[in-house]
Amino acid sequence: MKEKIESILNKYNNDPSRLMDILLDIMENSGYVDEFSISVIAESLNISVAQVKETISFYHFFSEKPRAKYNIFLNNSITSCLRGFKEVKEAFETEAGTSFGNLTEDGLIGLYETSCIGMNDQGPAAIINDKIFTNLTPYRARKIINDIKAGKKLEELVYENHGDGNNAHPLMNTMVYNHIRKKSILLDENYEKFDVIKNELKNISPQELIQTIEDSNLRGRGGAGFPTGLKWKFGSRMPGEHRVIICNADEGEPGTFKDRVMLTQFNDLVFEGMVLAAYATKADIGVLYLRYEYKYMLNYLNSVLDDMRKENLLGEDISGIEGFKFDIRIQLGAGAYVCGEESALIESMEGKRGEPRDKPPFPVEKGYMDYPTIVNNVETLASAVKIAKNGAKWYNSFGTKDSLGTKLLSVSGDCRFPGIYEVEWGTSIREVLEMAGAHNVQAVQVGGPSGTLVNVKDIDNLSKTELMKWYKPSGMMTAQTAFDRKLSYSDLPTGGSIIIFNKDRDILREVVMNFMDFFIEESCGSCSTCRNLPRIMKEKLEKIINGHGVRDDIDDLLNWGKIIKLSRCGLGQTAANPILSSILNFRHLYEDHVMAMTDYDNQFDIVKSVSPANSFVGRKFIHNHS
Numbered sequence: 127m128k129e130k131i132e133s134i135l136n137k138y139n140n141d142p143s144r145l146m147d148i149l150l151d152i153m154e155n156s157g158y159v160d161e162f163s164i165s166v167i168a169e170s171l172n173i174s175v176a177q178v179k180e181t182i183s184f185y186h187f188f189s190e191k192p193r194a195k196y197n198i199f200l201n202n203s204i205t206s207c208l209r210g211f212k213e214v215k216e217a218f219e220t221e222a223g224t225s226f227g228n229l230t231e232d233g234l235i236g237l238y239e240t241s242c243i244g245m246n247d248q249g250p251a252a253i254i255n256d257k258i259f260t261n262l263t264p265y266r267a268r269k270i271i272n273d274i275k276a277g278k279k280l281e282e283l284v285y286e287n288h289g290d291g292n293n294a295h296p297l298m299n300t301m302v303y304n305h306i307r308k309k310s311i312l313l314d315e316n317y318e319k320f321d322v323i324k325n326e327l328k329n330i331s332p333q334e335l336i337q338t339i340e341d342s343n344l345r346g347r348g349g350a351g352f353p354t355g356l357k358w359k360f361g362s363r364m365p366g367e368h369r370v371i372i373c374n375a376d377e378g379e380p381g382t383f384k385d386r387v388m389l390t391q392f393n394d395l396v397f398e399g400m401v402l403a404a405y406a407t408k409a410d411i412g413v414l415y416l417r418y419e420y421k422y423m424l425n426y427l428n429s430v431l432d433d434m435r436k437e438n439l440l441g442e443d444i445s446g447i448e449g450f451k452f453d454i455r456i457q458l459g460a461g462a463y464v465c466g467e468e469s470a471l472i473e474s475m476e477g478k479r480g481e482p483r484d485k486p487p488f489p490v491e492k493g494y495m496d497y498p499t500i501v502n503n504v505e506t507l508a509s510a511v512k513i514a515k516n517g518a519k520w521y522n523s524f525g526t527k528d529s530l531g532t533k534l535l536s537v538s539g540d541c542r543f544p545g546i547y548e549v550e551w552g553t554s555i556r557e558v559l560e561m562a563g564a565h566n567v568q569a570v571q572v573g574g575p576s577g578t579l580v581n582v583k584d585i586d587n588l589s590k591t592e593l594m595k596w597y598k599p600s601g602m603m604t605a606q607t608a609f610d611r612k613l614s615y616s617d618l619p620t621g622g623s624i625i626i627f628n629k630d631r632d633i634l635r636e637v638v639m640n641f642m643d644f645f646i647e648e649s650c651g652s653c654s655t656c657r658n659l660p661r662i663m664k665e666k667l668e669k670i671i672n673g674h675g676v677r678d679d680i681d682d683l684l685n686w687g688k689i690i691k692l693s694r695c696g697l698g699q700t701a702a703n704p705i706l707s708s709i710l711n712f713r714h715l716y717e718d719h720v721m722a723m724t725d726y727d728n729q730f731d732i733v734k735s736v737s738p739a740n741s742f743v744g745r746k747f748i749h750n751h752s
Contacts, residue, residue, distance in 0.1 A: 130155060131166045142171040143495065145181055145477025149188055150458055158189045184479040184650070186240060186461030187418050194229045194236030196274050199253040200262075203242040203380040204575075204640045205538045205625060206249040210263065214250045215239075217264035221271035235274060241463060241644055242380040243419040246536065246625075247305045247544035255280050256421050258300050291391050297426040304387045305545030308561060310532045311512055311524060312395075312505070313548050319394040320437070322514045323401055323445050335406045336362065339510055341518035343530045347505035347622070348374060348466075350696075351615050354506055360490045362407040364498035369409035371400050371452075372494065372501045374471055376417045378463035379574035380644060381623035384534040385504040387546050389416075389423055392508060393430050397454060399507025401439065402514055404452040407500055412454035415471050418461045427456060463648035467695045468501040469493075470650070481650045482695035505534050505622070525551035529614035537562045539571075539626035549613070555580060556609040558624055566628045569712070570609070574623035575641035576700035579633075580608050581711040608711075633708060634671055634715055641704035642667065648697065656698030659690045663705055675720040684709060 134151045138144035148167060152159050159167075159182055168175045182188040187199075198218060202211060215226065218237055224230045226237045245251035248260040257280055259270070266285055273283050286301040288294040293302045306313060330338075340355025361369060373396060377385040388396060400412050416424065431454055434440045444450045462480045465471045469483035472494050493499025502510075509531060513521045525531050529551035535558065538544040542563030549558070555570055570580045611617050627637060642664040651657045663686055669675055687702040709716055740746065 127162065128166060131163055132170070135167070135170045140170050142173050143476045145171065145173075145178070146457065146460060146474060148477075149178075149182060150460065153188060157193045158191055160190065164190075180479055181477060184462060185418075185459070188460050192229075192233070195234050196255060196280075197236040197238065198270075199238045199240040199243070200226070201241070201243045201245060201249060201251050201253075202239045202640075203246065203249070203644070204637060205246040205381060206251065207636065207640060208539060208627075208631070209249050211250045213264045214262045214267050217267035218271065221268045235271065240419075240461070241647060242378060242382075244377060244383040244386045244417070245302065246381050246383055246538035248303060253419065254283065257284075258302050258422055259283070260286070260301055260303075292393075292426070293390060295426050297429055298390075298422060300422050302386075302390075302422075304391055305543075306387060306391070307537075307543055307545040308547040308549065310548040310550065311521075312508060312532055312534065313392065313546075314512075317395070317512070317515070320398050320434075320439055322511055323398055323439050326514070327402070327405060327445055328447050332362065332406045332408065335402065335514060338518050339406070339513060342513045342521040343518075344506065344509055344513060344521070345529075345615065346503065347509065347533070348503035351619060354502065354510065357490060357500055357502070358403060358406050361409070361498050361500040364491055366496075366498045368411050368495075368497045369404075369407055370411045370413065370494045370497050370499040371403045371407070371409045372468075372471070372475075372499060373400055373412075373414045373507055374466065374468060374501055374503045375420070376415055376459055376466045376471060377504075378417060378466050378648075379576065379621060379623050380641070381536060381538055381571065381574045381625040382621060383536045383538075384546055384622045386420060388504045388508060388534070389420065389427065393427060395508035395511050396504050397430065397434060398439075399502070399510045400454055401444065401452060402510055403500060403502060403507065405444075405447075405450060407498075409500065410451050410453075411494075411497070412452055413475060413494070414454060414456045415465070415475060416456050416458055417465075418459045421458060424456060424458065431456075462650075463644075464650045464695065464697050467697060470695065471501065472499065479650065481652045482697075484694060526612070526614055528616045533613060533620070534622050535613075535620075535624050536622050537624045537626070539624075540564060540567070540628040540631070541626045551614050552612050554610050554612055555618070558613075559609065559626065562624075562626065564626045564628075566630075567609070567626060568629040568631060569627045569633060569637075571623070571625040571627070571637070572613070572618050573620040574625070575644055576696070576703050577620060577623065577707075578618060579637075579704070579707040579711055580611065580618070582609050633712055634667065634719070638667065638704045638708050639664065639671075645697070645701040645704070649701065650697075653693040653695075653698050655690045656693040656695075656701055659686050660701045662686065663702060667705060670716060670719045673719060675716070677720060680709060680713075680716050680720065 134148055138147055152163055164178045168178050219225050222230055222235045226239055229236045245260055250262040251260045270283050288299050289301055289303040291304050293300050336358050344354040345351040375385050440453050442451050457475050459465050465474045465480040467482050468489055470480040474480040489499040489501055522530050532548050532550050535547045537547055572578045572580055645660045649656045666679055670679055683705050687706040690702045691699045693699050
């Protein structure tokens with residue numbers, strides 16, 4: 127055992143910054159990281175046992191306890207719940223003979239819940255020993271368990287043929303489907319792979335490339351919307367022994383799966399975008415941070431990088447450009463939503479807990495291993511290639527005045543055609559609903575749980591100028607509603623997630639509670655605001671839903687929502703958004719639960735409250751009504 131661990135350590139040159147890879151390899155080899163392995167790692171890397179353990183304990187897919195031969199991670203995101211998660215979960219438990227969070231007595235099967243795995247368009251879905259199983263039903267769940275008990279191999283458990291496009295590639299061979307519903311300038315397959323690197327890069331200077339990206343007004347597609355050209359310009363001017371380009375492919379926002387499709391079908395654009403960013407900023411180190419849930423892509427993506435090296439598109443003197451040295455490696459995560467935040471991602475890449483850093487300094491100044499680091503997401507880098515090929519003026523002809531270009535949307539929930547839609551900025555929610563075949567719509571979650579829950583009747587947030595659009599001179603409201611609001615940086619910005627809920631859904635019980643559970647689970651725990659307030663706010667919401675709420679409870683939730691914004695990262699600052707947004711746009715649902723809008727809780731049940739204590743000490747409770 128020690129020899130195997132030492133072999134893994136040698137593979138990574140006993141580098142403590144590669145602790146994530148070391149732990150991933152040990153998990154792959156043994157199924158868990160035991161105390162002996164931890165002690166060997168700590169000694170060899172010259173770090174403390176506590177440092178190793180704190181990294182292991184932070185990530186969902188690491189374990190210090192033995193796992194089963196077959197480990198089933200069932201996705202519990204809202205879209206999964208809308209499509210039968212509860213029934214599938216019960217079928218797994220009944221057939222396996224154990225509950226979630228446990229192993230069967232023979233150690234054959236382990237059942238676990240996990241957050242969004244990027245399969246919102248084909249759920250309920252599960253990861254079984256790193257293989258994706260989509261469109262689960264109770265029947266399929268029972269069959270999987272019975273086949274496992276019958277001794278079948280992992281490949282024999284698959285109940286559907288491979289998916290479309292590169293999902294069918296022998297190195298992936300997965301049942302996942304791309305579900306590309308609408309294409310535009312980014313998903314245009316007529317582009318010749320790596321054309322800019324091969325034929326045009328040598329004819330433009332790094333400064334000219336940066337200027338083109340800056341003139342295009344391309345903004346980061348991860349949600350924050352920072353100007354990409356400006357980030358590249360800052361990065362190119364920072365002194366350092368090395369410069370780093372990181373592609374952030376850790377899309378963990380429930381309802382988001384566009385990066386999955388881009389990396390499956392348009393990975394050439396993503397990698398080419400990284401090379402362009404490296405050329406522009408004189409970077410020599412490239413890393414694609416790939417979320418663990420997409421591990422099934424790893425071998426395929428590495429094969430693409432190998433082919434690029436053979437074609438001199440990576441390595442030394444790329445495409446004949448003397449002195450242009452750049453390569454890309456893939457860093458797997460291990461399951462942590464917060465690592466989508468760029469500084470938490472960098473901490474993870476360095477083998478640590480994925481806790482966001484204090485800023486400044488920003489990554490572009492001092493990022494990975496303290497080198498100047500440019501972090502862009504998948505869609506941003508792919509867009510840069512099309513801009514470099516066609517020019518800033520061409521790109522500026524799409525979208526709106528303040529939101530240029532196109533946006534990839536991951537559409538899921540209560541609609542006929544879930545999938546990927548590439549639309550121009552300025553497209554309305556109503557148009558998206560029509561394209562997706564959504565009817566009887568009650569609400570739309572724009573931007574995932576951290577975004578905005580839009581109510582068809584809600585126009586309270588609009589300015590007086592905007593309100594004029596919705597009203598006739600007579601004062602009667604037109605047919606236009608909040609669903610006519612536009613996807614744009616000035617109205618409804620989004621990282622790409624669009625989740626649709628019909629009028630049969632209980633917004634508070636089903637949707638908001640699910641989102642709050644997600645944020646509670648995914649908090650890194652660093653800030654007391656994010657560590658405590660989501661849980662307290664959820665309990666307050668439960669009180670309201672259960673009929674014990676009072677008027678002040680709603681005000682408390684709104685006030686606590688202001689406090690949580692003191693958290694230092696985006697996750698913490700938006701962790702209360704499911705409640706705040708639903709109060710803002712669905713306040714009537716809260717008021718319906720608050721009994722007669724009283725100022726005090728008149729439903730306190732003292733008998734029920736003290737019954738556990740009475741039972742424990744064997745005491746009878748006599749309630750004197752006098």
